[in-house]
Amino acid sequence: MTDPLKSGATIGILGGGQLGRMLSVAAARLGYKTHIFEPGAAPPAAEVAHRLTTAAYDDVAALTAFADSVDVITYEFENIPTEALDLLEALRPIRPGRRALAISQDRIAEKDFLTGLGLSVAPYARVTTRADLDVALANIGTPAILKTTRLGYDGKGQARIMEAGDAAEALEAMNGAEAVLEGFIDFSHEVSVIAARGLDGSVAAYDPGENVHHAGILHSTTVPAKLSPNQRSDAVLIAARILNALDYVGVLGVELFVTPKGLIVNEIAPRVHNSGHWTQNGCAVDQFEQHIRAVAGLPLGDGSRFADVTMENLIGDDIARIPALLAERNTALHMYGKPEARRGRKMGHVNRITRGIA
Amino acid sequence: MTDPLKSGATIGILGGGQLGRMLSVAAARLGYKTHIFEPGAAPPAAEVAHRLTTAAYDDVAALTAFADSVDVITYEFENIPTEALDLLEALRPIRPGRRALAISQDRIAEKDFLTGLGLSVAPYARVTTRADLDVALANIGTPAILKTTRLGYDGKGQARIMEAGDAAEALEAMNGAEAVLEGFIDFSHEVSVIAARGLDGSVAAYDPGENVHHAGILHSTTVPAKLSPNQRSDAVLIAARILNALDYVGVLGVELFVTPKGLIVNEIAPRVHNSGHWTQNGCAVDQFEQHIRAVAGLPLGDGSRFADVTMENLIGDDIARIPALLAERNTALHMYGKPEARRGRKMGHVNRITRGIA
Numbered sequence: 001m002t003d004p005l006k007s008g009a010t011i012g013i014l015g016g017g018q019l020g021r022m023l024s025v026a027a028a029r030l031g032y033k034t035h036i037f038e039p040g041a042a043p044p045a046a047e048v049a050h051r052l053t054t055a056a057y058d059d060v061a062a063l064t065a066f067a068d069s070v071d072v073i074t075y076e077f078e079n080i081p082t083e084a085l086d087l088l089e090a091l092r093p094i095r096p097g098r099r100a101l102a103i104s105q106d107r108i109a110e111k112d113f114l115t116g117l118g119l120s121v122a123p124y125a126r127v128t129t130r131a132d133l134d135v136a137l138a139n140i141g142t143p144a145i146l147k148t149t150r151l152g153y154d155g156k157g158q159a160r161i162m163e164a165g166d167a168a169e170a171l172e173a174m175n176g177a178e179a180v181l182e183g184f185i186d187f188s189h190e191v192s193v194i195a196a197r198g199l200d201g202s203v204a205a206y207d208p209g210e211n212v213h214h215a216g217i218l219h220s221t222t223v224p225a226k227l228s229p230n231q232r233s234d235a236v237l238i239a240a241r242i243l244n245a246l247d248y249v250g251v252l253g254v255e256l257f258v259t260p261k262g263l264i265v266n267e268i269a270p271r272v273h274n275s276g277h278w279t280q281n282g283c284a285v286d287q288f289e290q291h292i293r294a295v296a297g298l299p300l301g302d303g304s305r306f307a308d309v310t311m312e313n314l315i316g317d318d319i320a321r322i323p324a325l326l327a328e329r330n331t332a333l334h335m336y337g338k339p340e341a342r343r344g345r346k347m348g349h350v351n352r353i354t355r356g357i358a
Numbered sequence: 359m360t361d362p363l364k365s366g367a368t369i370g371i372l373g374g375g376q377l378g379r380m381l382s383v384a385a386a387r388l389g390y391k392t393h394i395f396e397p398g399a400a401p402p403a404a405e406v407a408h409r410l411t412t413a414a415y416d417d418v419a420a421l422t423a424f425a426d427s428v429d430v431i432t433y434e435f436e437n438i439p440t441e442a443l444d445l446l447e448a449l450r451p452i453r454p455g456r457r458a459l460a461i462s463q464d465r466i467a468e469k470d471f472l473t474g475l476g477l478s479v480a481p482y483a484r485v486t487t488r489a490d491l492d493v494a495l496a497n498i499g500t501p502a503i504l505k506t507t508r509l510g511y512d513g514k515g516q517a518r519i520m521e522a523g524d525a526a527e528a529l530e531a532m533n534g535a536e537a538v539l540e541g542f543i544d545f546s547h548e549v550s551v552i553a554a555r556g557l558d559g560s561v562a563a564y565d566p567g568e569n570v571h572h573a574g575i576l577h578s579t580t581v582p583a584k585l586s587p588n589q590r591s592d593a594v595l596i597a598a599r600i601l602n603a604l605d606y607v608g609v610l611g612v613e614l615f616v617t618p619k620g621l622i623v624n625e626i627a628p629r630v631h632n633s634g635h636w637t638q639n640g641c642a643v644d645q646f647e648q649h650i651r652a653v654a655g656l657p658l659g660d661g662s663r664f665a666d667v668t669m670e671n672l673i674g675d676d677i678a679r680i681p682a683l684l685a686e687r688n689t690a691l692h693m694y695g696k697p698e699a700r701r702g703r704k705m706g707h708v709n710r711i712t713r714g715i716a
Binding site for chain 2: 032319337356
């Protein structure tokens with residue numbers, strides 16, 4: 001299928017969290033229906049989606065019926081089991097494609113891919129045994145961080161090694177999973193580029209945002225980021241190089257460390273990204289619509305920014321601040337409809353428009 | 359109920375058209391679910407709502423079950439049968455309240471109410487017989503316009519009387535329904551104010567927009583409107599006077615004619631309004647969220663405008679222009695998910711951001 005998806009067509013979304021929810025709203029805005037596939041109960045996306053399938057990723061009948069009911073498949077998270085993808089891919093196009101998923105599911109594959117493109121990443125080494133770790137620490141030095149190669153996000157499956165003596169405990173925290181040791185980067189701040197590639201190969205990027213993390217979880221993203229004009233165009237060119245190399249279709253998030261020696265890629269996410277939520281209140285076409293446009297084979301939207309924005313995540317008990325946030329001037333609240341505010345759980349976010357610009 | 363609606367509560371919406379659809383999305387953004395009540399099949403709002411009841415307005419069992427399933431009731435159109443409202447009102451709060459509905463369902467009641475507030479309206483007279491019409495024409499003169507007092511919108515149930523000889527045909531077009539003759543106003547342009555009143559009595563208004571109609575249907579709304587500072591504050595004060603007099607809760611649309619002698623009220627709509635769609639891309643809190651905030655008992659949002667915007671309706675065959683509109687810079691498309699593009703049918707709209715402002 002290379003023609004644009006017809007109005008009224010259905011986009012299947014794997015995953016029913018907040019990203020799926022905001023993708024569903026964007027799809028509706030473009031005249032499409034969505035069908036959410038999600039193992040968990042009462043997923044946030046279901047409240048604004050046309051249809052929901054509640055089933056596990058190894059339920060062949062449910063996956064088949066899901067694929068049969070949709071015109072194209074996309075996803076809101078990268079850790080989809082390979083067998084499910086094999087089944088779905090035989091029935092409907094999956095966008096972004098398998099290569100982006102394979103790379104982003106494995107930190108080592110990702111870093112090998114990025115360095116293969118000539119991009120800079122933190123020094124890294126594969127670690128499965130204590131001997132591997134000792135060699136890696138000798139080469140990379142401390143401080144360093146040990147991460148499982150798969151299924152890690154928001155600071156989970158990670159252990160810092162401040163000095164050689166921390167090695168044993170860090171390795172234990174990996175629970176026997178394959179890991180990667182990453183050297184620390186001396187960076188001044190982190191930015192991310194949210195970029196998109198259409199079915200026709202065209203590329204568009206939003207202005208990079210500056211990220212602040214608290215306890216390993218994104219706290220806020222601010223546009224404009226502190227970047228020189230050269231750094232800004234470098235950031236966008238890095239994203240474009242990745243998109244083209246992957247023959248990518250959809251929105252991609254690229255996290256970059258800003259260092260005196262240039263930009264270093266931290267990680268990539270083959271999906272809409274928390275650090276791109278500011279686009280909902282700063283651009284005519286937000287990242288969610290941009291992703292749906294790409295997946296549907298529509299022309300990419302103009303990503304021009306017409307406002308300065310700061311996005312702030314509302315995590316766990318932050319929801320107690322909602323009454324005050326509702327009363328704030330030029331602040332847009334985006335809640336995810338999650339029933340329970342657990343510690344570390346992303347409940348919503350706010351976009352504060354700090355300045356309208358020409 | 360005067361406490362704010364709790365997160366996860368359900369708002370019942372009477373009517374499943376595009377206004378209900380955009381209200382549902384706004385409710386979700388605030389963490390609420392929606393339940394749509396709509397007699398017609400496949401309503402646009404259902405695709406983004408938590409729940410849909412398909413039933414007629416005289417289906418007592420369906421209305422009762424609907425009311426029982428929701429925490430508060432609002433509506434996207436004013437012509438809800440009185441009996442249905444009587445039943446629902448006994449079970450759940452209806453916001454905005456019955457008085458606003460009664461007034462806006464009857465052009466004469468509306469004009470009597472507005473003149474009672476000291477506001478200017480076009481000269482008008484009640485017409486049921488030919489004798490009434492002759493007296494009215496003698497007093498008001500031509501050109502004039504004859505409208506049914508009830509159930510008229512978008513130019514339906516209206517007949518122009520350019521000279522006395524048109525009277526018979528115009529009266530015939532009323533099909534025996536009670537009508538009102540309105541004198542023509544010599545106005546330079548039409549503006550509308552979208553304003554809101556909270557459960558706590560606070561009032562907020564958006565910057566007035568300037569409307570252009572084609573064939574009796576709204577074509578476009580542009581902010582800022584051509585208004586002097588005095589006219590701008592008059593417009594907002596008129597809306598506030600109406601909201602307070604009705605002890606109103608929710609968003610209200612007020613259409614105003616701009617004349618050399620001041621602002622004249624054309625009509626009011628006790629709901630979100632087509633001429634307020636620009637707020638989706640010009641304000642942090644759009645009219646749909648503002649309405650949900652009011653109905654839910656939350657504080658009203660800040661209606662500050664951070665951009666100049668022109669909203670243009672996409673009607674019938676206008677959907678052929680979608681590929682070109684998708685490629686436009688700084689243009690946001692909002693489709694309603696209607697399967698068939700019939701003549702005169704509102705299929706979607708675009709908001710063009712023409713300038714970001716401080």
